[in-house]
Amino acid sequence: MALPATMKVLGLPLGLLAILFAAILSENSIQALLRYSRPCKARSYGALMADAFGEAGRIAVQLCIIINNVGILIVYIVIIGDVMSGTTGAGPHHTGVLEEWAGGRTWWNERVFVLFTTTVVILLPLSSFKHIDSLKWSSALSVALALVFVVITVAVALWKLVAGEIEWPRLTPDVHDTTSFWHLFTVVPVMVTAYICQHNVHPIANELEVSTEPSDLKMQKVVRDSLVLCTGIYLCTAMFAYLLFGEATSDDVLANFDTDLGIPFAHTIALIVRASYAVHIMLVFPLLHFSLRLNVDGLLFPKAHPLVHDNLRFVLLTGVLVGLIFIGSTLVPSIWVAFQFTGATASVCLAFIFPALILLKDKPKIATLKDKWEAWVMVILAVLSSVTAIASNILSSPLNSTKFETRAIQKIWWYLRIFIIG
Template sequence: MDNVQEEEEEVQQEGEARDWEYKSNRQTEGRNCPLLLPSKRQELIENRCTDDDDDDYHQASTRSAVFNLSTTIVGAGIMALPATIKVLGLPLGLVAILLAGILSENSIQALLRYSRPCNATSYGALMANAFGEVGRIVLQLCIIINNFGSLIVYIIIIGDVMSGTVGPGQHHTGVLEEWAGGRTWWNERVFVLFTTTVIILLPLCSLKHIDSLKWTSALSFVLALVFAVITVGITSWKLAARQIEWPRLTPNVHDQASFWHLFTVVPILVTAYFCHHNVHPIANELELSTEPSDMKMRKVVRECLILCTSIYFCTGLFAYLLFGEATSDDVLANFDANLGIPFSHTLTLLVRASYAVHIMLVFPLLHFSLRLNVDGLLFPKAAALVHDNLRFALITGFLVFLIFFGSTLVPNIWVAFEYTGATVGVCLAFIFPGLIMLKDKPGMATVRDKWEAWVMVILAMLSSVTVIATNLLTS
């Protein structure tokens, strides 16, 4: 019993020492790490370096951290997973979703393990420790490109749902088009997106603290669950009524071009699980406990990825079963027709509207990270962004409207996913974590770690080159 008590005391002392190191490290590192999201707690530490004014701060529980990280993951990527299964066939598609989740979990765990020896409290700080300031700048550029592309996808989905979309030989009706009984000036795509940007997205992005979005984030995750549950329910009803055709089990490969087309699903899978830039900020809120925060965060990451993989499995499987070979790149567009079930119109309207609102509420979360990294690159020595109202307003407005104009130039979400996911996405999710393990500055990598890092980097690079080459040759 004495040995057990001594071990518990050692763990507690280690946790307290680790948390003190994290806090003291933020004082010198916070200003130069724009990947740290500006929560009230972090602002107090970075700018006042004192705990005297922490009365309004509430530490995050493990369950809260799981919820926040899950909200970061479940965004627009889920909409393209049914199309991914259509490309690969049902068994291989489900295996690919599971494999992507496992690889993502390994890369995130590597970031957390290597953050502890160097006291890195952000992804950028970890890259700076391994590769210097050049590494930090490259990472920030990748975050900017990835988030910018993802936010363009968000607006495209909003436009598809509200105003409809036109595919090869088909037209999917939007929610507003159905309400109006046809096309009018106020349900045209550009007008709807501009109005949504000005009235909803810009005000949400103008909030300076991410704490202010906690209730909208909670609502957005619930709406994502509503989408998954309704999709499973509709498909289950049609399966029971024997109205579902037998799905294709193998990839549709009939020539060389169709074979290389299979690799275009890689960026979709990478984007679906990408949350690496928000792992450290969430871990920082788990401090002041008897267990080191990085150890708690490892458990959070595992629980979160199990939850998200389950949602992805259900959505991808049941949506593909429901629509089969007619599955669109953005599966929400398929919910514009009569599905042949009771209350079909009400359910399909609820599915589309709920997920459109979900996307609107997730949009400002991704915008926070984008804005901080843009500010960190343009004004590295300026005062904190939250204290400069003019700079904050100009950067926020410029980015929001630049994303809006970008969405009018990209034809569909598959194209956006392919180019951002195949380039910066694979770098952030797999190549950079693998390079950090290979650099092994703390000298803690095992032989297995080295092999995993090489496999991660080589597979990511080969997939990226293949996808880019395929897109260029077929465009």
């Protein structure tokens, strides 16, 4: 949902090339993880890093996965809030679905209340499954709903393009001074976060069904097909959503669908787009939470029995993590803010730096000279772009949201008391 906004920063051609380049780098990093997992028989990302760099490597991976997943899960809930209750960040206010239905703001469509109810009634139960394969049908439905968004967005953009109602998009970055140049690097965290999946590679590979086809070959197919599917969705979303809304594209493009699209049945179509994607987010949430819970448990209780066999530990971890993520979502006014700092730190490490370091360490001695050159390029690009993005974000980030955060905390405490008493 933030990818169309990156087109506004980079311009359409460079933005689309950046999406493709991120996909290629992600493919290389994931294949490196799979290659090095076989010789050391690693069944997790942390075990692979521990084999290469000892206990410090395992802890570094787990910390990065925790930071990354918490950041993305907060983004998910912020998007749900944008869709259902309207935006709260800087810039123009975009109304939410419930706000439109009520004809204005009321207590039951207020953002914190909607997020609290969604978290307790939907997200918490979905996050309570002990096995990732229990989520296969909800995951499939979430992909279908994402495709609904893409198909509708493409169709509306093409309709308006044929009707001559779309302005010519900006083709080059708007660089007019030093600040605008450094601002270009703020797209890096969004691109990286879009393809972050390295922490889920091992759990999925471990649960692949046994067949006559070797599991590593099956996993290579899974990775390749997933990247092709995601890249196609990302390219269509970024290009056609940016064509549709132009320079008015919001950090969360779903928020733009509160406007009149200028086509027949525009209100109904916009409602379908927003509601279907909100459900998509709700169904994706437990997949990322599954990985988060495993890594928090591994970090806090490295020598305990497996989490699936300890009901009390499982329930406590699930409840505490979902609660903390909900609180975090009420303190972050925009998905761009969340992406910038998690995407430029933990996500970059997981996606590129750690796989490249494993390849450079080359403990099984299987790397070619070409592999090592690619690893050095990956590390250098990742470090330079991340440092630049973090510096640019610190310089340009608004730090005046104290009032918003105070009000959010007060509302959380009020709803929590009502929930406990009720």
